[in-house]
Amino acid sequence: xxxxxxxxxxxxxxxxxxxxxxxxxxxxxxxxxxxxxxxxxxxxxxxxxxxxxxxxxxxxxxxxxxxxxxxxxxxxxxxxxxxxxxxxxxxxxxxxxxxxxxxxxxxxxxxxxxxxxxxx
Amino acid sequence: xxxxxxxxxxxxxxxxxxxxxxxxxxxxxxxxxxxxxxxxxxxxxxxxxxxxxxxxxxxxxxxxxxxxxxxxxxxxxxxxxxxxxxxxxxxxxxxxxxxxxxxxxxxx
Numbered sequence: 001x002x003x004x005x006x007x008x009x010x011x012x013x014x015x016x017x018x019x020x021x022x023x024x025x026x027x028x029x030x031x032x033x034x035x036x037x038x039x040x041x042x043x044x045x046x047x048x049x050x051x052x053x054x055x056x057x058x059x060x061x062x063x064x065x066x067x068x069x070x071x072x073x074x075x076x077x078x079x080x081x082x083x084x085x086x087x088x089x090x091x092x093x094x095x096x097x098x099x100x101x102x103x104x105x106x107x108x109x110x111x112x113x114x115x116x117x118x119x120x
Numbered sequence: 121x122x123x124x125x126x127x128x129x130x131x132x133x134x135x136x137x138x139x140x141x142x143x144x145x146x147x148x149x150x151x152x153x154x155x156x157x158x159x160x161x162x163x164x165x166x167x168x169x170x171x172x173x174x175x176x177x178x179x180x181x182x183x184x185x186x187x188x189x190x191x192x193x194x195x196x197x198x199x200x201x202x203x204x205x206x207x208x209x210x211x212x213x214x215x216x217x218x219x220x221x222x223x224x225x226x227x228x
Binding site: 044045046047050059060061062102103104105106107108110111112113 | 152154162164166175176219220222
């Protein structure tokens with residue numbers, strides 16, 4: 001069955017870096033674009049980044065542009081989010097998500113989430 | 121950028137009652153709108169896409185309607201597992217993707 005498993009979350013000081021990973025299984029990873037979406041605990045959802053199926057096209061939310069980098073290793077069926085210059089307002093649960101069955105821009109499979117805490 | 125406003129913030133109902141949740145867009149989004157359900161500690165689950173189409177495996181008590189700027193998610197005859205937070209989402213010509221702020225359906 002389809003699975004997305006995130007890892008790499010943790011606590012970091014402001015200005016620090018962290019790299020999240022999302023390992024996929026159960027579908028042809030190289031055929032699908034992927035996205036990262038985050039959620040401050042108890043709050044709403046915020047789209048963070050998009051990467052095309054080949055990894056050649058990336059988009060970012062204005063709030064993370066220039067600080068976060070998304071990448072995709074199709075051979076390893078893995079999605080990454082390199083987060084640099086982290087700020088307190090980056091504290092959130094980060095989800096990777098994919099759309100396998102529906103119209104472009106909806107997401108039917110999500111990982112369990114990785115908590116990132118940025119605090120001094 | 122399109123803003124999605126959900127109302128009410130919280131809806132307090134009893135099992136068996138009907139929930140009516142609203143999502144209003146700051147400008148027309150046609151029918152490019154989805155609804156997700158999220159339980160505590162879990163990832164969101166896609167319920168409705170393209171405003172009114174149920175995702176695979178979603179019970180018929182969940183229905184969506186609307187187009188343009190006003191959208192409704194109706195949950196008929198609430199089951200215990202339906203008490204959760206619900207988000208609307210517009211896909212549009214992203215980036216960016218936009219989400220509403222959420223409506224919590226809790227037990228009265």
